[in-house]
Amino acid sequence: MTLRKYGCALSLLATIAFTPVVIAQDNSGAKQDMKNAGQDTKNAAKDTGKATKKTAKKTGHAVKKGTNKAAEKTDQGAKKVENKTQDNPPQ
Secondary structure, X not given: OHHHHHHHHHHHHHHHHXXXXXXXXXXXXXXXXXXXXXXXXXXXXXXXXXXXXXXXXXXXXXXXXXXXXXXXXXXXXXXXXXXXXXXXXXX
16 A cells, blocks of 8 residues: 555656656747747748738839820820811911
8 A cells, every 4th residue: 555655656656757847848938929920020021021012013014004095195196186276388
């Protein structure tokens, strides 16, 4: 009977002795996971910002090109109307 008491006591003592080591390892792993998640989020935000900047530049160039084309067509139309409204000398 005493062997059973000592066995339980020894088992309990071993459990208590090794628990802080296991907890410390889990915390550092969780801490590192949080750091990695934060770094991944940071990198994703940077990538999104770069893509947004690139898209905005492309959009700006497309708008400028479209505006210039519209202005050219307006000028062509105005010249066409001007030519039609000028007095043609009789022949």
